[in-house]
Amino acid sequence: MLPDNLRNDGTAFQQHLLQQKSRLQTEKNSWRFGLNYLFETLKQHKDWYARNQQFVQLRKDVRRFETHVSTVRTILAESVSKLDLEAGLRGAELEGRVGAYKIMFEVTKIVSSLSRPLVKLQILKPNEASLSIYCDTFVLDIVLSGGEGAVETASLTTVEKDQSSQFPDRDEDLLASLKLLANGDSASFTEKLNRLINRAELAVKFPTMNFEQLELELFTKATEACSHQQYWTVKRAVEGIQMLFKDPFACLPVVEPPRKHAAATDRNDRPDGDHDDLNISVHADVLSPLANGEWSGSVSFIEWRGAVALHVVADVPLVMAGPQARKLALVAMRKHVDVTATAPKDVHEDERLFNEFVSWTTPDGKKPISPRLHFARDHSICSVFPSRCSLAMRQEYTLTTKEISGGLNLHSFPIPLVNVSIETLANVFEICGRSLLFHALLLSAFCSRCNVFGQRISAENEDAVNARIKVDVAAAERITMNTGDLLGAGRQVLIELNTKPDCSLQLSVKCQTETTPALPLENAVTLQKLVNTCHSIPLLTYYALKRAVQAKNGPLSAAGVGANGEDCDGIAALEGDLSVAMKMEGESMLLDEMDMF
Numbered sequence: 001m002l003p004d005n006l007r008n009d010g011t012a013f014q015q016h017l018l019q020q021k022s023r024l025q026t027e028k029n030s031w032r033f034g035l036n037y038l039f040e041t042l043k044q045h046k047d048w049y050a051r052n053q054q055f056v057q058l059r060k061d062v063r064r065f066e067t068h069v070s071t072v073r074t075i076l077a078e079s080v081s082k083l084d085l086e087a088g089l090r091g092a093e094l095e096g097r098v099g100a101y102k103i104m105f106e107v108t109k110i111v112s113s114l115s116r117p118l119v120k121l122q123i124l125k126p127n128e129a130s131l132s133i134y135c136d137t138f139v140l141d142i143v144l145s146g147g148e149g150a151v152e153t154a155s156l157t158t159v160e161k162d163q164s165s166q167f168p169d170r171d172e173d174l175l176a177s178l179k180l181l182a183n184g185d186s187a188s189f190t191e192k193l194n195r196l197i198n199r200a201e202l203a204v205k206f207p208t209m210n211f212e213q214l215e216l217e218l219f220t221k222a223t224e225a226c227s228h229q230q231y232w233t234v235k236r237a238v239e240g241i242q243m244l245f246k247d248p249f250a251c252l253p254v255v256e257p258p259r260k261h262a263a264a265t266d267r268n269d270r271p272d273g274d275h276d277d278l279n280i281s282v283h284a285d286v287l288s289p290l291a292n293g294e295w296s297g298s299v300s301f302i303e304w305r306g307a308v309a310l311h312v313v314a315d316v317p318l319v320m321a322g323p324q325a326r327k328l329a330l331v332a333m334r335k336h337v338d339v340t341a342t343a344p345k346d347v348h349e350d351e352r353l354f355n356e357f358v359s360w361t362t363p364d365g366k367k368p369i370s371p372r373l374h375f376a377r378d379h380s381i382c383s384v385f386p387s388r389c390s391l392a393m394r395q396e397y398t399l400t401t402k403e404i405s406g407g408l409n410l411h412s413f414p415i416p417l418v419n420v421s422i423e424t425l426a427n428v429f430e431i432c433g434r435s436l437l438f439h440a441l442l443l444s445a446f447c448s449r450c451n452v453f454g455q456r457i458s459a460e461n462e463d464a465v466n467a468r469i470k471v472d473v474a475a476a477e478r479i480t481m482n483t484g485d486l487l488g489a490g491r492q493v494l495i496e497l498n499t500k501p502d503c504s505l506q507l508s509v510k511c512q513t514e515t516t517p518a519l520p521l522e523n524a525v526t527l528q529k530l531v532n533t534c535h536s537i538p539l540l541t542y543y544a545l546k547r548a549v550q551a552k553n554g555p556l557s558a559a560g561v562g563a564n565g566e567d568c569d570g571i572a573a574l575e576g577d578l579s580v581a582m583k584m585e586g587e588s589m590l591l592d593e594m595d596m597f
Contacts, residue, residue, distance in 0.1 A: 100144045103151070103182055104131050107142065110190050119200045133193075137200040137211070140193075142178060151178045156196075156238055160203070160212035169236040177238070195239035195300050202301055206308060211301060215240060218299065218310070218420065225425035230503040231437070232429050240300035243312075243429075245436050250293025251536035252444055253451050290316050291443045293535065295436050302414065303363060310415040311362075312428075319372055320435050321475035322406020326350075329357035331427040332415045360414055372409035375399060377446045382538040385455040385464075391550060392457045392464040393542050397445050397481075401473045433503050437535075438476035441497065445471070445537040453538055465549055469541065481541060482512070487519060487552050495544055497537070507531040509544050520551045 108123055111133055115121050122134040133140040138158045145152035154175045157166045177188040203211055219234065219241055226232040233244045289295060295316060302311035320328065333353040358369050378399035385392040415424065445451075457464050470482040481495040492512040499505060507527045511519065522530075522544055530543050 100129055103142075103144060103178075106181060106186060107131055107133075107189075110186060110193060114190070114194055114197055116197060116201055118204045119197060121197070135197065135200050137203050138196050140174070140196075151175060151182055154178050158212055161210055163212065165212060167236045170238055173237045173242070192238040195298075199240075199301055202303060202308060205303065209308060214301070214308075214417075221420065221422045222299070222425055224422050225429055228426050229429045229433060231433060237298055239298050239313075241298065243297045243299065245293075245295040245433060247293030247437060247440055247535055249533065249535040250440055250444070251453075251534050251539055252292050252447060253453055288316055290436065290440055291447050293437075293440045301417075304360070304414050304416070308417045310417065310420060311412060312415060313412040314410060318410040318432060318435060319404070319439060320408055320410065321404055322408070324431060324435050324476050325358070325406065325408045325410070326354055328410075328413070328428065328431045329354045331424060331431065332413060332419065333357050335419045357413065358408065362412070368411040369413065370409045372407040373404050374402070374407075375404065377449075378402070380446045380449050380451065382445060382451040382453065383457045384453045384538050384542040385457050386542075387454055389454075389546075391542075391546055392455075392461055393467055393545075393549070394457055394464050395445075395467045395469055395538055395541060397469050397471055397537075399446065399471050399473070401471075404475060407475075430501055430503075434499055434501055435476045437503050437505075438479075438499050441479060441499070441535060441537055442473065444535070451538065453536075453542075465553075467541075467545070479537070481537070483545065486545070487548055491519060493519065493521070493545070493548065495541055497531070497540065505531045505535065507540060507544065519548050522547055 104125065108131075111121060111123055119136050120134075124132045124134065126132065129144045131142045131144075133142075137160055138156060141153075141155045141157075142151065143153045144150065154171060155166060156170045156174050157164050174192070177192055180186075181189045199211055203209075219236065222234045222241055222243070226234055231245055231247055233246070235242050235244070295314075297312060297314045300311050300313070302309055304311075330350055330353055333356060359367075360369070361367050380397050382395045382397065383392070384395060415428070465486070467486045468484050469486075470484065472480045472482070474480075477499060479497040481497075483493045483495070485492070487493060494510055494512050496508045496510070497505060498508075507530060508524070509521045509527060511521075527544060530540055534540060
């Protein structure tokens with residue numbers, strides 16, 4: 001309320017208003033007003049923060065409840081599935097068809113879990129020994145024999161634009177995956193069926209494209225590209241095209257059955273103090289296919305960036321150094337055109353394509369390409385003692401290269417459909433083949449900690465030569481081995497193994513320095529015979545050094561050397577030993593997934 005002296009005096013009231021305005025302006029410029037303003041602002045922000053925290057907590061509660069509901073649904077679904085299985089098994093037991101019922105139940109469960117809104121997926125059971133899966137673009141028929149559930153036949157028929165096709169290779173691939181399913185491994189069948197449904201989904205999204213015709217053209221181009229490359233073959237598979245890499249000259253030891261571990265008290269009494277056996281599985285001696293010079297992958301179709309692309313999937317991930325990965329990226333991402341070697345390169349465009357390649361993600365959000373900068377093993381011992389040779393050599397390898405420069409781990413990668421040509425596929429095979437061959441060569445020496453080639457070298461063999469070899473690599477081009485003081489002080493020898501783009505090898509042996517005294521090293525012709533016959537670092541090292549080691553040890557050990565200077569006995573022994581199973585100490589293999597990298 002106004003004071004009494006201002007109620008009926010207009011002039012005094014106006015003066016009062018002016019005084020109030022000036023006082024407020026003065027207070028605004030004072031520190032007290034600033035403190036009050038900050039205090040009120042902090043109170044307001046505190047209120048906002050409290051409300052925001054309540055909202056955040058509510059969001060967390062909602063997510064937690066959604067996860068809980070999803071978990072309960074999963075548990076209920078699993079319980080219902082188990083009850084259905086138990087109920088079905090009781091009836092199948094009475095009818096003597098337990099095995100067949102289990103397979104049909106597993107297939108039905110997998111198909112139900114892979115159903116999609118865009119495609120029609122239907123399961124029909126004409127009788128108790130057959131099962132058919134119908135989709136928009138394929139029909140899958142499974143016939144079981146007997147009550148044990150043995151898969152008798154399996155066929156895949158693809159249907160596109162009112163045209164159907166069936167191939168024996170695809171049926172064999174499907175049958176193999178179903179046999180794995182019958183043995184309890186459903187991963188292969190699930191993946192193949194998932195790829196088939198993905199293709200049916202693509203046919204709905206891109207109705208103008210004929211994927212059956214695209215696959216036929218892709219198979220023709222891939223076959224033509226393989227004809228220009230070594231060690232590559234392609235064949236049809238359920239998911240599309242299967243690529244196979246096979247080095248026929250790979251010579252890895254054969255794994256022996258794991259020996260029984262000694263008691264804990266015996267292990268504690270070992271003089272070497274090696275207690276690693278405690279953590280080694282009895283199944284740790286299973287080699288990966290790449291360790292035997294074999295690799296496989298598949299090519300199917302995928303949606304990427306709103307268009308159709310090829311999806312190259314590796315069964316065992318590809319490991320590549322930075323330069324190799326960059327070459328692969330540019331080959332896959334750039335449309336092939338015939339340009340002169342002197343044409344200027346667009347560095348920025350190359351960098352953009354490489355970044356797109358390494359950062360690509362699959363439709364389910366996974367990143368298939370990840371960094372891989374370190375080797376998984378840097379030390380191993382290889383015992384080489386061929387049956388027809390008197391020289392036993394125990395080779396201790398140490399990898400001095402500790403890091404893969406710009407290394408990448410490739411589970412899969414895309415190739416835009418507009419870039420697919422015979423030249424592109426041939427270049428992809430060339431780059432991947434060289435990397436795989438290099439990888440397999442390293443695995444021949446580092447597949448496990450202890451490897452045996454030929455006869456086992458007993459601990460009492462005092463004549464065995466101990467070679468400490470340092471290995472330096474430049475992936476995927478060169479492997480250099482330094483023999484150290486094996487041939488005497490100041491007589492270091494370098495064994496260099498080069499891989500060429502066409503997957504051929506070149507082996508050379510030379511002294512490290514020009515001042516090194518003359519040594520009886522193998523000549524180039526003999527070395528080329530060796531490398532054309534065998535792709536194994538321990539065996540190549542053995543025969544490349546055999547002449548020099550025998551000359552150093554004396555005339556008795558060098559009796560096998562021919563008068564003309566060529567180690568004919570060594571070559572004959574090598575060629576003969578290739579058909580004989582090698583042996584290897586299998587109890588100490590700790591390489592993760594048997595990958596060298």
